Amino acid sequence: MMKTTAQIEIERVDTLIITVGTRQVGWRSKDGVVRCFGADGDRGHPPHINQLYQELGIERGFYEPSITSMSWSVRDLGSRYYEYCQEWLGGDFSSVELLLDHKIISDSVTKGLNHIILWATNQPETVPWNYRRADTCWLAQLMKGKINMTWPGVKVDVLELKVNANDRHAIREEFENFIWPFALEQREKSPLNEFVLMIENKGSIPAIAESLEICAAALVREFQVINASPIEPPNSYPASENGMLSAVLSQTYEMVPLSEYFWPLERSRIISAWERGDFQEAQVWLSAHQSRHKPLYQLAGYLALSTNWEIVRFAQNKQIENGWLRSRLVEQLAGAEQVQQWRDQLLELRTNPGLQTWETVFLIELQLKRQNYTTTFMQFSQTVERLLYLRSEQENWLGKNIISLPPNFDPYGKPYQPGFYGLINGWCKLENIRESDKWYKLLHGIRFKRNDLIHKATPVTLQEMQLLWSNNGFPKVSESPEFLMKLIVESLRKVCDRHLQIPQQPLSRSLYAWALEILRSEVGSL
Numbered sequence: 001m002m003k004t005t006a007q008i009e010i011e012r013v014d015t016l017i018i019t020v021g022t023r024q025v026g027w028r029s030k031d032g033v034v035r036c037f038g039a040d041g042d043r044g045h046p047p048h049i050n051q052l053y054q055e056l057g058i059e060r061g062f063y064e065p066s067i068t069s070m071s072w073s074v075r076d077l078g079s080r081y082y083e084y085c086q087e088w089l090g091g092d093f094s095s096v097e098l099l100l101d102h103k104i105i106s107d108s109v110t111k112g113l114n115h116i117i118l119w120a121t122n123q124p125e126t127v128p129w130n131y132r133r134a135d136t137c138w139l140a141q142l143m144k145g146k147i148n149m150t151w152p153g154v155k156v157d158v159l160e161l162k163v164n165a166n167d168r169h170a171i172r173e174e175f176e177n178f179i180w181p182f183a184l185e186q187r188e189k190s191p192l193n194e195f196v197l198m199i200e201n202k203g204s205i206p207a208i209a210e211s212l213e214i215c216a217a218a219l220v221r222e223f224q225v226i227n228a229s230p231i232e233p234p235n236s237y238p239a240s241e242n243g244m245l246s247a248v249l250s251q252t253y254e255m256v257p258l259s260e261y262f263w264p265l266e267r268s269r270i271i272s273a274w275e276r277g278d279f280q281e282a283q284v285w286l287s288a289h290q291s292r293h294k295p296l297y298q299l300a301g302y303l304a305l306s307t308n309w310e311i312v313r314f315a316q317n318k319q320i321e322n323g324w325l326r327s328r329l330v331e332q333l334a335g336a337e338q339v340q341q342w343r344d345q346l347l348e349l350r351t352n353p354g355l356q357t358w359e360t361v362f363l364i365e366l367q368l369k370r371q372n373y374t375t376t377f378m379q380f381s382q383t384v385e386r387l388l389y390l391r392s393e394q395e396n397w398l399g400k401n402i403i404s405l406p407p408n409f410d411p412y413g414k415p416y417q418p419g420f421y422g423l424i425n426g427w428c429k430l431e432n433i434r435e436s437d438k439w440y441k442l443l444h445g446i447r448f449k450r451n452d453l454i455h456k457a458t459p460v461t462l463q464e465m466q467l468l469w470s471n472n473g474f475p476k477v478s479e480s481p482e483f484l485m486k487l488i489v490e491s492l493r494k495v496c497d498r499h500l501q502i503p504q505q506p507l508s509r510s511l512y513a514w515a516l517e518i519l520r521s522e523v524g525s526l
Helices: 048-055 074-088 102-109 137-150 168-189 206-217 258-276 279-307 311-315 318-326 328-334 336-351 353-358 360-369 373-394 420-430 438-456 462-470 481-495 507-521
Strands: 015-019 025-028 034-036 096-098 115-121 155-161 196-200 224-231 252-257
Touching: 015 102, 015 206, 025 137, 034 048, 048 074, 074 137, 096 102, 096 137, 102 196, 102 224, 102 252, 115 137, 115 206, 137 155, 155 168, 168 206, 196 206, 206 224, 206 258, 224 258, 224 279, 252 258, 252 279, 258 279, 258 360, 258 507, 279 311, 279 318, 279 328, 279 360, 279 507, 311 336, 311 353, 318 328, 318 336, 328 336, 336 353, 336 507, 353 360, 353 373, 360 373, 360 481, 360 507, 373 420, 373 438, 373 462, 373 481, 420 438, 438 462, 438 481, 462 481
Parallel strands: 015 115, 015 196, 115 155, 196 224
Antiparallel strands: 025 034, 025 096, 224 252
């Protein structure tokens, strides 16, 4: 089944950015009631602000004595409780409660979270007190104190937005100037050259929440960015034992990778790149969707090795054997039987030059699909020669006089490397194939065509490839690339080692087809 965004599994978090809102922080009073610094008796909230002033023995005042709507609020109350924790409690912030973020931070610390940025408001004096009184700069300091006490290994920075909290342009500029350079710097410091950012912007006003999300979304091509959204309890202020309304902490949250917003558009591009065998391009697009398709992102990097003819490096990559093929997600998607089959193929491929050469069948197929007929033919002719050469080595054609040394060859110099002409004639001699035989004509036709391609830069068309078979005694072939591919495979089977256990399909071809099916069907969404 496809997982919902609430079920998405995040393996790692490096930094968490929280935009601090007025109802983000609570205080556990001596009577056991948790009072929220942003609950002021309006909109169905209890009058916690008045009660918190009373707890300090302070009468709540006004910024403008003549204006009753300008009473002290979050900014003033937060500064007084911060001073109370520092001066009277000796730096003890244990009574502070993280109403929205405790669960998010606790879970993220187990996934490597080591840095939290608290982004608060501290508007300039040009902004009227009616708005400045709700600034959250001191609430952020209370949160920092609580986090430092609860998770001492986590670094906490408080950053202040010193612009009008409704000025979207100025806010976005502040975020843009910070987030991109910061993310690049953190990735450079990472031993794995990776950086995973989580944001929590639920508590802040819309202008700040939207600006952070937009700026963070701009990072998804380079970094993993997740939005963690706390889910508030249905009743945020249930009655306590003494009848007072007490704030409760959020116990659940939803995680949405910001790349999800781009998935409907980018999925088609990923499929297109995968179909073409352009795994480097596919990996670039998949980099933003690792929370959804991390196994495919990793596989794209491995398959890019094979398409660069680095078959041995692909086969000997320990990360594939000990990491990717042992991944719980891969087994969940492919099944234990399929994974074991891939593992067996990989181990055999690692030490078998014949199977390593057979992997190029997949590369030929990709080029044929892309209508790169010249490259298709070149890879095909090289594979024929490679298979013949391997047989000459394994079966000692030189020692058995199946192929002969040139008259002027120095036996004390470098070992003799037979050319394509000698390999073809040696194979025909071994198989008792006469010059009039269609296979003799086909192989030398391939050689002639390859020489023209190399010496004269003569391109090869689909029709010219098909004529290699039909003009040399084979039945007239269908004019379809699919039928031509069957002839290519048949010809490669003909010349390869008769004892080679050819798999039903090359390992790279099997992995390619499996991943493509997932991308097309979305069965594997994570």
